[in-house]
Amino acid sequence: MSERTSSRWGLALISPWLLGFLIFTAGPMLASLYLSFCKYDLHSLQFVGTKNYEVLLTRDPLFWKSLGNTALYVLFSVPLGLTGSLLIAVLLNQKVKGIPVFRTLFYLPSLVPAVASALVWQWVFHPDAGILNFALSKVGVHGPKWLQDPKTALMSLIIMSLWGIGGSRMLIFLAGLQGVSDELYEAAQLDGADGLTCFRHITLPMLSPTIFFNLILGIIGSFQVFTSAYIMTGGGPDNATLMYVLYLYNNAFRFFKLGKASAMAWILFIMLLGFTGIQFKNASKWVYYEGGEKE
C-alpha cells in the first residue's frame, strides 16, 4: 500500500471519531464557553460578560457548599477507593481455589445499575429497619440516622461509593498485576525478600502507571458524582449532599439558568485540568515506566 493510500484509509477509518469530536465535543465546548457569558433561559439569550462567574464565586453560597461537599467526597472516596481496589486486586491475584467465584462476588456490586444500588442503599441506611444499624446494634452501638442527618449524609454516600471498589478499577489493577513478570518476584525471593518487601519494591513500582491511570480517572469520576445524590437525598438534608454536578443539573434543567450552569461546567473543567496537570507533573517522581519510555 502506498503511503498516500495508507494515509487516506487511516483518515477515513478515524473519521467517525473526528466527526463526533467536532459535533459532540469541540463545537459544544465553544458553545458552552459562549453560553457561560450569557443569560439564557431557553427563550431569550443575552450576553452578560463575566457576570455568571462573578455571581457564582462571590454571591452564591450554594456554589461553595456544593463545591465543598464534592471536595470532601473526592478527598475520601478517591484514596479509599484506590487503596481498596488495589488490595482486592492483590487478593484476587493469589493462586487460591475458587478465585473465579471470588472475582464474581467482588465484581457483582459494580454491575448493579447506579439507580438500583442507590435504592438498595437508601434501604440499607434506613435508621430503624436498615441492616446497617441492625449490625451496629449487635455490637452495642446506637446507629446514626445516616442519610437523614446532615452530619452523616455525605459520609453515607462515601461509604456507599466503596461498595463498588471491586469494579472496573479493580479489574484494571488485576490486569496490571498479571503483567508483572514472575521472574522479578522469584529473583527477589532468592535474595530473601518477604511478601511485604516484594509488594513495596516490585509490585508498587511496576504498577505505578496503572495506579496513575486509576487515580486520574478516579478523581475525574468522583467530581462528577450525581446519581446517588439525586436519587437518595436530592441534595438534602440541609444541602449536606448537594454535589457540584447535582447543583449544575438543577441550574440547567430545573431552574433553566443555562448560562450559569455552563459557567459551572467550565469552572469544573478548569479545576479538573488543574488537578490533572498537577498529577502529571508529580507523576515523573513516582510513576515508573518500563524501558523508561513515557508511552
Next chain:
Amino acid sequence: MIQRIGVFAMLVFGGILFSIPFLWTVSTALKTNEQVFAVPPQWVPNPIQWENFKRAWTELPFPTFVLNTITITIVATFGQIVSASLVAYGFARFKFKGKNALFYLMLSTMMLPSQVTMIPVFLLWRQLGLIDTFVPLIAPAFFGGGAFTIFLLRQFFLTIPRELDEAAMIDGANPLTIWWKVLLPLARPALITTTLFSFVSHWDDFMGPLIYLNSMEKYTVSIGLRLFQDSYGTQLELLMAASLIHILPTIVLFFVAQRYFVKGIALTGLK
C-alpha cells in the same frame, strides 16, 4: 501455608461483606410488606412472595421500560463497538499526518467532564426536534464510541502481529476486509470486554434518559425505577423486585462473558 489460609479468610470475609446489600435486596424482594419493616430484620422471607416480581412487572408499564432500555442499549452498543473498532484500527495500523496529535487529543477527551458539553448538545437535539426520542441516547455512540473503548481496542490491535494483515493484503484484501476477517476475530476477548462495558454503561445510564425523555412510554428502566420510588415509596418489596429485574441482564451477561473478561483487559496491557 499460613499465608494461604490468611488470603482465603480475607477473601471469604470480603466476599460476604460485599454480597450483603445484594442478598438483602433479594431477601426484601421476596417479603410481604409487613416483613419488610420487621425489627430486627429477617433474612429468610416467610412465606416467600414470588408474586412480588409479577406485581412489579405488571403494576407499572414495566415491560415497556424494559423494551425501551433493550432497544437503546443494543443499538448504542452495536454502534459503539463497530465505530470504535474502526477508529482503533485506523489508529493502530495506518500512518497519516497528525496521527499522534489526534490520538492524544482523543485520549484527552477522557478527562473532559461531560457537563461541559451537556447543555449545548441538549440544545442541538432540541433544535433538531429530537427531544423525547431515543436518538440523542443512541446516535453519539456511532461516532467513535468514546475514547476509552477506542483506546482499549487500539492497544489490543497493536498486540496482533502485523504480518497477518500484510499477508491478507498481498492476497488482495482491502482494509475493511482485513478489519472484519482478520482483526475482529482475533480481538474477541477485547471485543467482549468492551461490549460488556458499553452494555453496562447504556443499560445503567441515568442522566441521559433523565434529560432527554419526557413521556412515560419512552422511559427506560432506570428512570422508571424512580417512578416506582415515588409512587411505591412504602412498598419496598416491589421496588427491590423491580431493581432485581434491572440488575439481572448485566449479571447474566457477566457470567457468560466472564472467562474472556479479565483476559481481555490483561492482554490489552493498560499502561
